[in-house]
Each structure stands twice: as C-alpha cells, then as structure tokens.
Amino acid sequence: MSRNRLAVNLCGIELDNPIIGASGTFGFGAEFARLWDINKIGTFSFKGTTAQPRSGNAQPRVAEAPGGMLNAIGLANPGVEAVIAHELPQMREYFTKPVMANVAGFSIDEYAHVAQALDAQDNVGWLEINISCPNVHDGGKTFADSPQSSAHVCQVVKNVTTKPVIMKLSPNTGREVEIAQACQEAGADALSLINTFVGMRVNLRTGEPILANRTGGVSGPGVFPMAVRMIWDVSHAIDIPIIGIGGVQSAADVIEMMHAGATAVQVGTANLIDPYASLDIINQLPAEMDRYGIDTLESLVKHTPEGQHA
Ligand SMILES: Cc1cc2nc3c(=O)[nH]c(=O)nc-3n(C[C@H](O)[C@H](O)[C@H](O)COP(=O)(O)O)c2cc1C
Numbered sequence: 001m002s003r004n005r006l007a008v009n010l011c012g013i014e015l016d017n018p019i020i021g022a023s024g025t026f027g028f029g030a031e032f033a034r035l036w037d038i039n040k041i042g043t044f045s046f047k048g049t050t051a052q053p054r055s056g057n058a059q060p061r062v063a064e065a066p067g068g069m070l071n072a073i074g075l076a077n078p079g080v081e082a083v084i085a086h087e088l089p090q091m092r093e094y095f096t097k098p099v100m101a102n103v104a105g106f107s108i109d110e111y112a113h114v115a116q117a118l119d120a121q122d123n124v125g126w127l128e129i130n131i132s133c134p135n136v137h138d139g140g141k142t143f144a145d146s147p148q149s150s151a152h153v154c155q156v157v158k159n160v161t162t163k164p165v166i167m168k169l170s171p172n173t174g175r176e177v178e179i180a181q182a183c184q185e186a187g188a189d190a191l192s193l194i195n196t197f198v199g200m201r202v203n204l205r206t207g208e209p210i211l212a213n214r215t216g217g218v219s220g221p222g223v224f225p226m227a228v229r230m231i232w233d234v235s236h237a238i239d240i241p242i243i244g245i246g247g248v249q250s251a252a253d254v255i256e257m258m259h260a261g262a263t264a265v266q267v268g269t270a271n272l273i274d275p276y277a278s279l280d281i282i283n284q285l286p287a288e289m290d291r292y293g294i295d296t297l298e299s300l301v302k303h304t305p306e307g308q309h310a
Helices: 080-091 108-119 147-158 176-185 221-235 251-260 269-273 277-291
Strands: 008-010 013-015 019-021 062-065 068-071 099-103 124-130 165-168 190-193 197-199 216-219 242-245 264-267
Touching: 019 277, 062 216, 068 221, 068 269, 080 108, 099 108, 108 124, 108 147, 124 147, 147 165, 147 176, 176 190, 176 221, 190 221, 216 221, 221 242, 221 251, 242 251, 251 264, 251 277, 264 277, 269 277
Parallel strands: 019 264, 099 124, 124 165, 165 190, 190 242, 242 264
Antiparallel strands: 008 013, 062 068, 068 216, 197 216
16 A cells, blocks of 8 residues: 555544644534545544533624635534534544544633543544633633633643643734743643634724624634744744644645644635635645655654654
C-alpha cells in the first residue's frame, strides 16, 4: 500500500489528512454526508454544545461582509443530553472516525458538566473547548478574555477527561500569546486558533445594526492573514500543537498555515459557500505539495505528537 503523504498526528490520534470541518459550519455532519463520503475528511468539530438546549439569538443572525460573513448564531444546539442520545449514535452510521466535540459553557460548572458527559462517548476523540462564551458569573466577559479565566476552564476540563483537550482561543484579546502559554501551563494538549473577530454592519436604509444582536463574529477569507499571524506568534511561544483556523479556502492556504505552525487546519465559512469545499481542498493537496516540493505534510509539522519542538 502506498504511503499516505497527507497524514498528520493530532495529540496521538492519526488523521488521514489535516482537514477538519470547523465547529458551527459542519453541523453534526449529516447534511454533508448526503452529498459526499465525509470519511474522506480528517475529522470535524461538531456544533458547540451546552448543557441545555439553546435556540440561539434572535434573527437576523448572519450577514454578508466583503471577504467573509458575520454570524451571531448564539450557540443554537440541542443540548448535551440530546447530542449523546441522538446525534452521536446517528453519526456512527455515516462517520466512522473519532469526531471532535466542541464544548461551550456560560459557567465553569457548565464546561465541566458538558466535557464530562462527552468524555464518556467512545466516538469522541478530542474535546475542543470554545472559551468565547460570556461568563454569566463575571458580567458577561468571555472566558477567553484573560489568561487566568482561560487557564481555569482548561484545568477544570482536564480534571474530568482523559481525552486530549484543545483550547479554542479568541482573536479579540490582543493577548493570544500570553493566553496560549497559560493554557499550555494548565495542561492543554493543543490549541485551536482562531475563533471569530467581533464586528458589526449597519443597514444603510435604517441606520440600524443589521444583526439583531448588534455585533457578530467575522469569519471567512478576509481574516486569513490575521489568523496566520496569530498562529505564527503563538507557535513560536508554546510547545503544543496548534489547529489553524480562519478563512481557509484552498490547499495553498492549508500549506501556508502549516508553515506558520499549524499541525492541522479547520475549514469553516468555506463549507457554507460550497459544501464540497473541504473535499476539494483534500483532493488539491497532493498537487499543491508537489508544486512546492513537499514530500509529506507531517514534514511541515513543527511539534511532534508528544508536544516537543522537532
Ligand atoms: C455560522 C457559524 C457558526 C459557528 N459556531 C461555532 C461554534 O458553535 N463553536 C465554535 O467554537 N466556533 C464556531 N464558529 C467559528 C468557526 O468554527 C471558526 O472558528 C471561524 O468561523 C473561523 O474560521 P473560518 O474563517 O474558516 O470560518 C462558527 C462560525 C460560523 C461562521
């Protein structure tokens, strides 16, 4: 059998390729599985899951932007019990690989509860912790805002799971290096970089914000250079793997993020523009690697699976 040039190792679990569907843009995979065999993807991170079901924010909650979009979905999800009772068992029928569970919470206890419940599911490979939720006990500041609160969430989750814990950082703090180091010290196994940038748009006819929530998260190709910069800065300051996220649209973008320090790459908004985007990127990778004389993607990875600089 020929060697898989696209394989990478993420926290001890082998990915057939570094392409991961980003949380909130790949649902629980079912809609994509109707169009193509989603087992071709490295893995995907399912919709951010909270303790209770949530219907999310009022509409309108998405808007277009040059080079991307804004969303203020507000973590609409069926709640962890329904995810365990329905979504995960159903998923086994169309996705046979370990999936990434995206955990959300509005309190430390909620993160612990959701993480512990998902830890017990054998098709969950990693826990990706979205710390961009407002902390209800701290006046609505997000957990991602400070090294202390990010590290606190990380420690609490590490205590209730044996699975790799991936902390998903915000690009809105200006402190991403400090926060990444605090998460590494708190035991994080990897980092996801980045979540969305806070933005807003105004309706020219009314002068009012387009989104009912006023602000939303900016994603898509327009954020790619900022994501690359943050991945570069953080990867030079820590020793754990980074999952690069933000505006990835092509195999060239994947290679660029890996040069910047990513071990794997998530594809988000591109899935909403074209549901075949992730598959196309995987198919383009070998030719793009040949173009730049890259033998294997693993050779680009700066961090070994054990978390040491290569
Ligand atoms: C509609 C939408 C919903 C999202 N929901 C989540 C979520 O539930 N949890 C999460 O961690 N990130 C969520 N994100 C952020 C993405 O996973 C990703 O970090 C971000 O969109 C940047 O990547 P992109 O530019 O490739 O879209 C969402 C993004 C979009 C566009």
